[in-house]
Amino acid sequence: MLVQNLAILVLAGFVGFAVISKVPNTLHTPLMSGTNAIHGIVLLGALIVLGLGATGTLDQILLVVAIAFGTINVVGGFLVTDRMLGMFKGKEPRK
Template identity: 80%
Template sequence: MDPGLVQNLAVLVLAGFLGFVVISKVPNTLHTPLMSGTNAIHGVVVLAALVVLGLGVEGVFNKVLLVVAIIFGTINVVGGFLVTDRMLAMFKHKPAGGADKEADR
């Protein structure tokens, strides 16, 4: 078997356990922002689109598919982090009562 693959599988398994540990104890109120935050992190797929398009593909249709993939991935990343920030801003200002304005938007 390809030694690179074995290494990658090791990283995969360790990252899986890490993911379990990191999220196992969180307050209920943070569930939705965490879902949104992890959602933004898997926007990392944009890297795959960058690599495949950047290292060259033949054909107009393939290029169109990959540009659309980059657009999708970018929306996932940028939108994901911004939306998470807006959700978390509600926690930040809650004691001062500043969350009302944010909630009305």
């Protein structure tokens, strides 16, 4: 079972690299900020598992680390999106 899971992880890494390498530079930032925002689903799942089913200390530590990294990823995704959308706003006229 462990070997199968590792094989799936490696194949997913190769497929992800192949897909991302084909994205043009102009679409890379919106794509990454959108996928970072989707990381909120991981946060929700980790919070549910932490509250309901994490019994071991190692499980709880890994969930807290996942929540911390997920939070950083979500906030970073929204900051990148806000900065990107700020580039399309018009300049304010001088008074």
